[in-house]
Amino acid sequence: MHNFLNMYQFEVLRILRKKSFWIATLAGPLLLAVILAISVTSANSTVNANKNFQSISFQYLDNSGIINTQLLDGFQGSKASDEASGIEGVRSGKIQLFFEIPANLTTGIVKIYGKEISVFNNSRYQNFVTYFLTQIGKSHVDNPNFLPILTNNLKSQTITFKDGKKIPDLKEVLPSLVFLILFFLMVQIMTNFALNSSVEEKENRVLEMLLISVSARAYLQSKIAALATVGLTQILVFLLPTIIAYFTFRQKAGLPDLSTILADPSKFIFGFAFLIIGITMIICLAMLLANFVSTAKEAAPYFSLILISEMIPFYALQLVLNQPNAPLVHFLQFFPLTAPVTGMLLNSFGNLSISITLISLLDMVLATFLAFYATYRTFQKNPLRLQGSGKTIRKIKGLNFYLR
């Protein structure tokens, strides 16, 4: 235990002292900051460019009674007969926008239905409704019902249709897609550290000196624990500025109100589970690979195969999102190497049932356990395998010998 802690501490500090770790880790929040800045700018410019709104054809249903027909001058809008006909008008493509104002703006939600423009421009409908209601609110500053409009605290929910089908709102999908961004960020950084630190210790003959004081099991466990700590640090470094930025710039950037999304926390819980188990599995695979190679250079092409397999779900993205029950999607969901990304995608877009999620997670846990067990057994059998022998992985006939 004493040496496990020494190894763990040394490994954590060794990684956290690397400039490359901080550059790669801070790249994520910086990228988000850039996206946020663009969102703020575009939201402002969209609100200001009210002339463009006048070309939107819309219907509305006003349960609060704040809209009078005079306000519609200059807009291509009319009152819908009921909610169903308004939604149907958008679904069929006859009108671009339908929105329903709740009886109480302070407690209720404005429901917005729009015809899809493009994934990144669908927020235009929300901006339009905000603009439209703001124009009304300006002449009713003394009415408390308008307070949410005038203080930019209007709660709204947007649903967009394409070819008659409801498509998810990107803003609602984005929070759970953060796990996917984190996954790729962490896969790149942490598996590189796992692979390089193990191979470096073999290459530099440090391993021999370590193993006279540390057991094979403690050595592997300390590496994984250290990488997990580094991973958590990475998540914190990524999430803290993101959360601060969200609460600071939410209104200016027109970001969605998470309180409506957090009503269903399962997306976050499953997204987090796919992230953590997926990363642990790939770290174990990286360490298993490190057992069989002499140098980091030799490991690179084999490790690239693992990384490429993580990308496969993106090549089948249309199928994954539109036909979640297709056999190929099920295969991607249950094959351990493609399961994390497929799971996170389906989970974000709301196409993942609880039973499939649990089977997929169990499948990944099993693969992680097997990878760790194989790593431990092969390492215990011969921790210095192929060291300096000039052999390559191609010369290894199979794992049977090492697993016997």
Added chain:
Amino acid sequence: MNFSNKKIIDNLSFQIPEGTTFGLLGSNGSGKTTIIRTLLGIYQPTSGTALINGKKYSPADIEGVGYLPEERGLYKKEITLDVMIFFGKLRGLSGKEAKKRSLEFLEQMDIADKAKVRMDRLSGGQQQKVQLGVTLISDPKLLILDEPGKGFDPVNRRILMGMISQHQKKGATIVLVTHDMSEVEKLCSQILLLKDGKARAYGDLVRVQQEFGGTYIELIYSGRLPESDSFKISKEFAPEHLELQVKDGLSPSQIVQELTNAKVEITLFRPHYRNMDEIFVEIYGEKALKES
């Protein structure tokens, strides 16, 4: 001990008595490093056991071991002092004690100014010194040194030998792997000479030297040497300056007696054994000696 069905060590059995300096000798590829790794528990033997004080052990059970591998290298991108403290802590020292001993060692080696420098910014020789420091930091009771002199200049080699002697005096058991046979003769009391994974010479150094070629006598004399079955002339350095090879089973004193009886006047009578260089060559041949 097999690797991929190839026999590396074959039916080998030996003991290292506590407090001795044990020379593990052999040409490149003879299995020395494999034996060390097996002793350290890094490799598991295909059959047989390694015991300490008659008991099986695992690497984590071995306390007070210092190991200097043949091929050197530490964490290249880490700070020298941090690396030394880390290994000191792994060997059971407190952080404070590890730091104190590390700084003392660096001072002793005249590289105290490199304490805060990254390992890869040190010269090859300085890195060797740090690695030696890492090996000795916990004052080990069992010291395994694989080619300790490799990469050291003559001055530092002398310092290294001094350090090994210090540990000998403290009663440490030392396993020394070296190709320098003069070092073996100076430091070791027991040896194991390997060839193709088999023991070709093993035991007390003097006994091994006697076994391989018996006893020799350097002799300066005047008079006429008697015809005798007790010895034969193995070398002629000059007239009346010879080397005699003593017949197995006879002692130098018996030869003195025989020469005196024959009225030979002796100026120099110096018994000696064959040196380890010659024994090594006999076992491996000239080619292997050049390789080593």
